[in-house]
Amino acid sequence: MHIACVHTAKGNIDIFERAAEGLGLPPKTLSHHLRQDLLAATEEQGWLTPQLREEVARELRQHLEEADAVLLTCSSIGPAVEDFPDAPVLRVDEALAEAALAADRKLTVLCAAQTTMEPTEALFSKVANAHGGQFQMVLVPGAWEKLKADDSDGYLHMISEAADQAYRDGADAVALAQASMTGAAERVKHGPAPYTSPKAGLAAAVKKASS
CATH class of the missing domain: 3.40.50 (Rossmann fold)
Structure with missing residues (x-):
């Protein structure tokens, strides 16, 4: 294969x-x-x-x-x-959307790059319309600039902090929309490990x- x-x-x-x-x-x-x-x-x-x-x-x-x-x-x-x-x-990210929206619960979808927001929202909306589920989009300001400056640790820290904040704000689950965010999942402390795409x-x- x-x-x-x-x-x-x-x-x-x-x-x-x-x-x-x-x-x-x-x-x-x-x-x-x-x-x-x-x-x-x-x-x-x-x-x-x-x-x-x-x-x-x-x-x-x-x-x-x-x-x-x-x-x-x-x-x-x-x-x-x-x-x-x-x-x-x-x-x-299509399989990510399907997995994250499989259960009817409050989902927060995190993005780091502004250019990811619109296509990701469109994808999650399509999956939600077909299979159900609710979600909200959240851009993590400044995170993408960290990654572009080769500060991957700072980038992952900002993503995990945003996920923890989403849980504090009442999210039942979090999805990390971009593959580069994957390493942040293991850093999250205030809720289940977020869904990741890879x-x-x-x-x-x-x-x-x-x-």
Whole structure:
């Protein structure tokens, strides 16, 4: 089995290798393809423009030639996956949304990047309309700047603090919308470990690749 992962953040490569190990996948099941320029351009434009969406689609299409499934790990450019309705192309956060909204409870969805807010809200709304569930979106101000400055510890601290605050404010569950947030889950003290996307998204890709 070969799953091609398309990343826009270098740090996500290790995150997904750990997720693969946690799922018991054989070594070298994943290949990693880094396109930091796609996220940089999306941030510069403020949204995933049609031109950028087509560029993302070209990248995904390229890996379909040699992979059993393609997993897009960046939430900001996730909507490009909708251009592949009949192909084994997945966005990592769709499985996250389905898992987090499975129970009817008060869910807080945390984002760090402003460009992630709109596509993530649209995705969770689609899943909520289909399966039920309630959620609210929360942007963690200043967190993304920490990560871009290579302060990953400060970044994860801000995310875990925001999750703890969500629990203090009455949330029953928290979902970390971006794969880069994963390490913050184990730091949360005031509620259950938040839902994270890498293992859920990768498991969905394995299922798709095997079908």
